[in-house]
Amino acid sequence: MTGFISLSKENFQREVMEAEGLVFIDFHTKGCGPCGLIPPIMKKLKEKYADRLKVCEYDVKLEDLIAKSDDVVEKYKVYGFPNIIIFKNGEVKENILGIYNIDAFIDAIEKNL
Structure with a gap:
């Protein structure tokens, strides 16, 4: 158990598109070393x-x-991993592919708060 909200195509609408505020999503796949x-x-x-x-x-x-x-x-063209997408009120604000630096994520979050 990671403590993060686990998304799927079944709950995406409710958890992301209907959410208020910022939603940070880590799109990953099994067997992807950098995803870890x-x-x-x-x-x-x-x-x-x-x-x-x-x-x-x-x-x-x-x-x-x-x-x-x-x-x-x-829909969101998630073809490389890890792929981070930040939504705000159901709208894509940032799409970050292959970045592993926390500062890049903090900058993206701060810009959209």
């Missing part, structure tokens, strides 16, 4: 921003990626 660098950063962000940031994770299934059968992945 993101959860410790997410934990720090969750602590730092407490009630001002909803921290979520979205496990992209490789078979869904190949089959193009995940509507969320297709």
Whole structure:
């Protein structure tokens, strides 16, 4: 259990699109080495921003990626990993691909608070 909200195509609308404020989503896939660098950063962000940031994770299934059968992945063009997307009130504000530096995430969050 990571302590982050686990997203899927079934709950994405409710948890992200209908959410008020900032939502930080880590799109990752199993077997992605660099993806493992993101959860410790997410934990720090969750602590730092407490009630001002909803921290979520979205496990992209490789078979869904190949089959193009995940509507969320297709809509937001999540084809590389890790891919962080920050939403505000249901609108994409930042799309960050392959960054592992907490300062880059803090800058993106601060800019959109």
